[in-house]
Amino acid sequence: DTAVSQTPKYLVTQMGNDKSIKCEQNLGHDTMYWYKQDSKKFLKIMFSYNNKELIINETVPNRFSPKSPDKAHLNLHINSLELGDSAVYFCASSRLAGGGGELFFGEGSRLTVL
Amino acid sequence: ILNVEQSPQSLHVQEGDSTNFTCSFPSSNFYALHWYRWETAKSPEALFVMTLNGDEKKKGRISATLNTKEGYSYLYIKGSQPEDSATYLCAFNRRGNKLVFGAGTILRVKS
Numbered sequence: 001d002t003a004v005s006q007t008p009k010y011l012v013t014q015m016g017n018d019k020s021i022k023c024e025q026n027l028g029h030d031t032m033y034w035y036k037q038d039s040k041k042f043l044k045i046m047f048s049y050n051n052k053e054l055i056i057n058e059t060v061p062n063r064f065s066p067k068s069p070d071k072a073h074l075n076l077h078i079n080s081l082e083l084g085d086s087a088v089y090f091c092a093s094s095r096l097a098g099g100g101g102e103l104f105f106g107e108g109s110r111l112t113v114l
Numbered sequence: 115i116l117n118v119e120q121s122p123q124s125l126h127v128q129e130g131d132s133t134n135f136t137c138s139f140p141s142s143n144f145y146a147l148h149w150y151r152w153e154t155a156k157s158p159e160a161l162f163v164m165t166l167n168g169d170e171k172k173k174g175r176i177s178a179t180l181n182t183k184e185g186y187s188y189l190y191i192k193g194s195q196p197e198d199s200a201t202y203l204c205a206f207n208r209r210g211n212k213l214v215f216g217a218g219t220i221l222r223v224k225s
Contacts (some may be wrong), residue, residue, distance in 0.1 A: 004157075040217065041217065041218065042215060042217055043158075043203070043205075043215040044215075045212045045213065045214075048212070056212050058212070090157065090158075098145070098207070098209060098210050098211070099145055099146045099148075099205075099207035099211070099212070099213045100145070100146055100163070100165070101163065102148060102160035102163050103148070103150075103158070103160060103213070104160070105157035105158045105159075106157055107156065107157045108157060
């Protein structure tokens with residue numbers, strides 16, 4: 001069983017569309033994250049939720065909206081997609097919030113905006 | 115702005131060589147330092163989470179040390195094997211703050 005799973009793995013869409021990426025973890029962790037791998041390959045935090053509560057919200061365009069229906073799921077919705085949104089998005093979870101526990105990553109979702 | 119710097123950027127070694135990489139981070143208000151191994155087309159996997167100055171951790175042929183006073187951590191690989199080829203990421207955070215990743219060191223081990 002995959003511990004942290006993301007869907008879809010690949011997403012190709014047109015500029016202006018709205019799309020979602022889903023993430024689920026079966027580890028019983030309280031904290032989940034969305035990271036973006038930027039053009040220089042850095043992993044940059046976008047959002048973090050602890051037990052369904054938003055605890056980190058980086059300077060991300062408000063076209064990006066995370067939603068956590070329960071602590072095992074953290075979805076990422078993106079409105080009005082732009083070319084610059086093309087990237088690989090990684091979901092992760094950890095037992096502890098605040099960086100004290102190791103992160104378990106999903107396999108990434110590669111978004112291509114045409 | 116927290117800067118986490120890793121060196122070298124990339125490294126090519128022969129099978130059997132031992133190697134090490136450096137991660138530098140701000141030394142004030144230290145909370146945790148993470149090392150991850152990231153193979154191509156896979157997701158990053160945690161190697162170590164280190165929280166105490168002077169910590170040394172080991173997993174098989176891979177070990178890491180931590181100096182929080184001077185702000186650096188070393189990752190060592192003894193007797194490198196081709197399957198060790200990956201990007202090695204470190205990440206740092208202060209208490210209550212986000213985890214900030216470095217750009218990684220790309221290791222290629224030739225057989």
